[in-house]
Amino acid sequence: MEDNIDFLLILNKYGWNTFLLNLNGAIHEISISSVFSEPLYDVAKLLLSLLSNEDEMTMHWADEPGWSIFQISRDKTQRHILSVEIGIAEDRDGSQYEKMVDFRIKQKQFLIVMFYQLKKNFHLLSEKSFAKDREGEFPYDYYKELVKRIAVTYPDIL
Numbered sequence: 001m002e003d004n005i006d007f008l009l010i011l012n013k014y015g016w017n018t019f020l021l022n023l024n025g026a027i028h029e030i031s032i033s034s035v036f037s038e039p040l041y042d043v044a045k046l047l048l049s050l051l052s053n054e055d056e057m058t059m060h061w062a063d064e065p066g067w068s069i070f071q072i073s074r075d076k077t078q079r080h081i082l083s084v085e086i087g088i089a090e091d092r093d094g095s096q097y098e099k100m101v102d103f104r105i106k107q108k109q110f111l112i113v114m115f116y117q118l119k120k121n122f123h124l125l126s127e128k129s130f131a132k133d134r135e136g137e138f139p140y141d142y143y144k145e146l147v148k149r150i151a152v153t154y155p156d157i158l
Contacts, residue, residue, distance in 0.1 A: 004025070005021070005023055005109070006022040007021055014133055015033060016033060018031060021086070028101055030063070037060070038139075040118060043114055044143055046059050048142065050072075054074070055074045056072070057070075057072045057073075062092075065090075067088070067091060067092050068087070068088055068100075069089055070084065070085075081107070086102070108154060108157070
């Protein structure tokens, strides 16, 4: 299992976003169209699913063309370990799926690096100049619930 993993979710203007995955110094870039995807909602729902102890989760992000598909599954014996696979497909259903990268990560580390992308964007979107020309809304209700659940499970990361 590798722990040299980090994420960066960038909200660009005019309906585009960028997700960067740093895996052992190799940077993988995913473009996201917020016209067909809602990355902030997707991340919040994914993290809530993790905190609900779900065994398998999937997240789909649209690009033009194609889709990025995140498949996360919990290890059956070491439940705090997640297997993550990210691939690209022709459509949301996974036609012509091609794996881009896979890795194993501790749930707490995954939660921290993803949650802090939400938290960063929560604060940035409160600035009118930043929010201007950025599509969609922030998932305020999910975020509020996520903060409550994290406070119970991992209070030290808030």
